[in-house]
Every structure is written in C-alpha cells, then in structure tokens.
Amino acid sequence: MSSHHIIDSPLGDMLLRADGGALTGVFFAGQKYYPGLARPTPVSAMPAADARVLEQAAMELGAYFDGALHGFSVPFRLVGSAFQQRIWQALCDIEFGETSTYGQLGAGLGLPPSHSRAVGGAVGRNPLSIIVPCHRVLGASGDLTGYAGGVDRKRALLTLEGVLYPGQLQATALGQAALALD
Structure with missing residues (x-):
C-alpha cells in the first residue's frame, strides 16, 4: 500500500508517493496522469521507511527549488513497462x-x-x-x-x-x- 504526502512548491502543490521505502511518484496538482484517488496519508499511518523517504524527497525538492540542489539522492523505484x-x-x-x-x-x-x-x-x-x-x-x-x-x-x-x-x-x-x- 502506497503512502502519499502533499507539499507546497513554487509551481503549485505536489503529491509525493512512496511504497516500500522508495519514492514511486512525484506529481504536480492537475498534471496529466495524476493519481486521482490518492489522498494524503497521516504520518502516523505510514510505514516508517515511507515517512523517511517522503521527508527526504520533500527536503530535496525544496533545496532544488531554492537553487541549492542539482541532483537527487532520494531512493526511488520506477514502475512501468x-x-x-x-x-x-x-x-x-x-x-x-x-x-x-x-x-x-x-x-x-x-x-x-x-x-x-x-x-x-x-x-x-x-x-x-x-x-x-x-x-x-x-x-x-x-x-x-x-x-x-x-x-x-x-x-x-x-x-x-x-x-x-x-x-x-x-x-x-x-x-x-x-x-x-x-
């Protein structure tokens, strides 16, 4: 089961999704292919590994938007063909x-x-x-x-x-x- 968190960004709200301790989604609000049924998961209901990865992703994205980060180290997993x-x-x-x-x-x-x-x-x-x-x-x-x-x-x-x-x-x-x- 995926964990979801919404963050503010200079370009609008972003939905972050984690599963099994890896980031599996970063979506702008209103973006094409936005996972429409996703709702924020209370931190208390998230697996600890998902909470950590979502916190790291939020911090790294914030640093990116501030111009202080040029590459990401958050663990992620791509799911597709x-x-x-x-x-x-x-x-x-x-x-x-x-x-x-x-x-x-x-x-x-x-x-x-x-x-x-x-x-x-x-x-x-x-x-x-x-x-x-x-x-x-x-x-x-x-x-x-x-x-x-x-x-x-x-x-x-x-x-x-x-x-x-x-x-x-x-x-x-x-x-x-x-x-x-x-």
Whole structure:
C-alpha cells in the first residue's frame, strides 16, 4: 500500500508517493496522469521507511527549488513497462542545466527515428517529475513541447536550471535589439 504526502512548491502543490521505502511518484496538482484517488496519508499511518523517504524527497525538492540542489539522492523505484523503464533511465542521464530532444534520447538508446513518438509517450508518463528530469527534453527544433505538468511549469523548471532554449534565445535577442534601439 502506497503512502502519499502533499507539499507546497513554487509551481503549485505536489503529491509525493512512496511504497516500500522508495519514492514511486512525484506529481504536480492537475498534471496529466495524476493519481486521482490518492489522498494524503497521516504520518502516523505510514510505514516508517515511507515517512523517511517522503521527508527526504520533500527536503530535496525544496533545496532544488531554492537553487541549492542539482541532483537527487532520494531512493526511488520506477514502475512501468520495460520500454518505459529504458526511457526513464535515459532521462536520469540528462544533467542539471542540460537538455536533449526526443530524437536524441531515442538515438542514444539505439532506436530509429520512427520511434520518437513512442519515446515521447514514455517521457510523458514519467511518474517522478523533476526527480527523473523529463522537463529537460525538448522538441526536435529545440522548442518547448508537451509536459504532463504543463508547458509553463516546464519553462519555469528550465529557467531555474539556467537553460536557454531557442524560443527563449529569440525573445532575449528581441529584447536586446529593443534596448539597442532606445
């Protein structure tokens, strides 16, 4: 039986889920694939191992949002198909402040370009938002594309990590050009 805890974040409430002493879910409120029936578990009713992992996850996410943490050490377990697990493990290799595209992610796993839609589907079903950094995957042209937590959250997470993506670069260039005209 899973334990659930809700935390506040700068991007809205987040549901954390643990089972067997491992983090198994991090979801933004309202996100696609949010486990709708999940309710917060009183700490007194949680197994001690779940309470510890949920506390660690909350602390690490807080430090991440404060800009003080670039990698997570909270123990987690990914539950999904073998294909999804391959994709999610590859996401873990995208470093803080770096990005990849769906095509690059698939190519890195030896998948043909025709699999990019399947790669995108697996990325979108990542149950551990932020911890497994699916927000670091961009469209083929470098554009912000779908994110189960919403594109505005994806933009905020990439901005927090100091990532400049093509749409942001264009806006920056336009802003600099406007300043030069003043």
